[in-house]
Amino acid sequence: MLVGQIMSSKIVTISPDKGVGQALKLMQKHQIRHLPVMERDRMVGWITSRDLREVLLASMLEDIKVGDVMVQAPLSVTPDTDIEEAARLIHEHKIGGMPVVEDDRLVGVITMLDLISAFITMLGLLKSSSRLDLLLENRPEALDAAARLIKAAGGKVINVALGPTQGDKRPYYFRLEKVNLEPIVSTLKQRGYEVLDTVA
Numbered sequence: 001m002l003v004g005q006i007m008s009s010k011i012v013t014i015s016p017d018k019g020v021g022q023a024l025k026l027m028q029k030h031q032i033r034h035l036p037v038m039e040r041d042r043m044v045g046w047i048t049s050r051d052l053r054e055v056l057l058a059s060m061l062e063d064i065k066v067g068d069v070m071v072q073a074p075l076s077v078t079p080d081t082d083i084e085e086a087a088r089l090i091h092e093h094k095i096g097g098m099p100v101v102e103d104d105r106l107v108g109v110i111t112m113l114d115l116i117s118a119f120i121t122m123l124g125l126l127k128s129s130s131r132l133d134l135l136l137e138n139r140p141e142a143l144d145a146a147a148r149l150i151k152a153a154g155g156k157v158i159n160v161a162l163g164p165t166q167g168d169k170r171p172y173y174f175r176l177e178k179v180n181l182e183p184i185v186s187t188l189k190q191r192g193y194e195v196l197d198t199v200a
Helices: 020-030 049-061 083-093 112-123 140-152 182-190
Strands: 034-039 042-048 097-102 105-111 129-137 157-162 169-177 194-199
Touching: 020 034, 020 049, 034 105, 042 049, 042 097, 083 097, 083 112, 105 112, 112 157, 129 140, 129 182, 140 157, 140 169, 140 182, 182 194
Parallel strands: none
Antiparallel strands: 034 042, 097 105, 129 169, 129 194, 157 169
């Protein structure tokens, strides 16, 4: 999935000559935490609610403009950036969102909430489903064998997530279409698999 598929293209912006109080009101009105700063159809900066909170008291004493506190060269992505890469950048740089730029033109904004919603959709977490957690050997053949057994016992795998390695093993979290897990668990245990947990 690409950033362009999940970004917000309805962009609220502000100019650098506006006061920080105006920027804060704009964020509150639209329930957002980031504003691209635009000057003559060109993005010249990026400002966040955290930036504004840091100067809010000072702005009561003097006239502080958005241009005084904005980030002038914000981290950005393109519409063709994979959402995994966007998530990595947001996590690594501890930011809540980024502008989406194409050919030096602002085309959207992507936030942590957009990414969380996308991953929830990709993982099928909002679908009615069951979960089966197994401790398997940390090799592809073990995953393939377990998936075949689950299918043979009547389970349909939606996706699989991996847990941290534990020696030569690691937890595998199988999300299945809603199913009675008892016969699947019974089959797996008979074959010597270690079932860590189930969510029916």
